[in-house]
Amino acid sequence: MTRGITLLFAVACGTSVANVYFAQPLLVTLGRDFSIGTATVGAIVTLTQVGYGLGLFFLVPLGDLLDGRRLVVAQLLLLAGALTAVGTAGDAALLLVGLAAVGLLAVVTQTLVAFAASLAPPGERGRVVGLVTSGVVTGILLARTASGVLADLAGWRSVYLTSAVLTCVLALALHRLLPSRPGAPRTSGGYGRLLRSTVTLFARERLLRIRALLALLVFAAFSVLWSSVALPLSEPPLSLSHTAIGAFGLAGAAGALAATAAGRLNDRGLSQRTTGIALTLLTASWLPLAFTRQSLWALAVGVIVLDLAVQAVHVTNQTLVHAFRPEAGSRLIGGYMVFYSLGSASGAFAATTLYAAAGWPAVCAxxxxxxxxxxxxxAATTPRRREPR
Known part of the structure; x- marks a missing residue:
């Protein structure tokens, strides 16, 4: 697992996952163009996350059963088709169906994360997962910036059509550069048995359940911010452009640094301590975020702290989950990420609904x-003993 191959995985992951987050700075514009009210505009984000959750459960486990390169390339080509459908949608129904399909197929990101983890030596798995996840983080954050800039320059449709072209280019590059079989199938039996084993693993193992619940709560909080922050920023007195709103994704770029640092701390056996510190920072981040209307600097500080904390927890979770059963890495990461998607979807819907009813202070609460x-x-599930180094 050379550094070059690791960076290739990171770029591929970031490019793919960005498609899930393009809509967030565009919610006001999409709601206006397709006559979707403020109280329900969160459905644009929610349906994408629901599709992502379904893909995590039904598609990502295939990485333990099928040839990896073919699976990745096929998903990317289908993803390009879904992006084209969104970019050419003529009514709200076609838009929402297309966004759900984008979410379903964007899970190629997690297939690549599982591949990278399986190729890494155990003593370097945290570093590799951290570096690959930093690509995911960068893709998530730059998605908002790129989306805002393109929407201001050429309209919101250009965001999805441009991404469709880039996804095709990425599919060609991975087809040429990935090994023909990055990993042989690591499980026997059919597809149904594969899915049942994912459920069984989570039902039996306490560690997996705890880390999955943490992911649900953490990414619900993450989605509460990013699915609704465009609403107060686009309204008076701020009235920011798409580009300005998307630029706040750059403020969260510290999350990419947190991903790599958290990976190294996990390799040193400090996973519980890293989690506790990160969750404390996550809770504290909402204090400056509550002053968004009064100060954009407060928003920037809150975004940096929140994204850093969320990604530190996320890398820790993924490292621990994959290390539990490396031969079932795709199933475990896919199952874990289902909870991530559930949290993101519920957070998006709750935040936009609450904003329409009670405003920004209620969203921050x-x-x-x-x-x-x-x-x-x-705190309730952490053993009261020092972690071994």
Missing amino acids: LGAALSLAALLLW
């Missing part, structure tokens, strides 16, 4: 409550 719940869950 919801995010803080979810973050505190994650911190309390970690």
